Amino acid sequence: MNALRLIPVLLVTLLFTLAGCAPLDYQAVQLDSPEQPAQTDGYINKEVSEGVHVIEVRHESLPAMMLTKERTLSNLKDIWHRRASELCKKGYQGEPEIIRPDEARTDEFYCTLNVCQKYLLASGVAYCKATYEL
Numbered sequence: 001m002n003a004l005r006l007i008p009v010l011l012v013t014l015l016f017t018l019a020g021c022a023p024l025d026y027q028a029v030q031l032d033s034p035e036q037p038a039q040t041d042g043y044i045n046k047e048v049s050e051g052v053h054v055i056e057v058r059h060e061s062l063p064a065m066m067l068t069k070e071r072t073l074s075n076l077k078d079i080w081h082r083r084a085s086e087l088c089k090k091g092y093q094g095e096p097e098i099i100r101p102d103e104a105r106t107d108e109f110y111c112t113l114n115v116c117q118k119y120l121l122a123s124g125v126a127y128c129k130a131t132y133e134l
Helices: 002-020 062-067 069-087 114-118
Strands: 042-049 052-058 097-099 121-128
Touching: 042 069, 052 069, 062 069, 069 097, 069 121
Parallel strands: none
Antiparallel strands: 042 052, 052 121, 097 121
């Protein structure tokens, strides 16, 4: 009889765990917006020179990093490529790499605390291709 009482608890625990493993949605990070609550998961990009964009993507979900790490990292790279395609309408060169937050290129994602190092980033530079027509 005690085992039957344990089943609902186990199911709820499993659902919460799997919910934390859901893929990251395609969304921009919102850190300093007074109109919206802070959104720390997602992508951030900065144009460092004309047609050169630093793009970083993070997902701060410990269950996702522990239980579905490869799928989560693949999801981060997919979001990086989608953002690069949006920024560079005529194509781009560059690939994301998986890095630790203490290696981040953006100030917003840079972190040296131990707690941050659990959440890897997809980071890279997208060089937009330009087509010149006469």
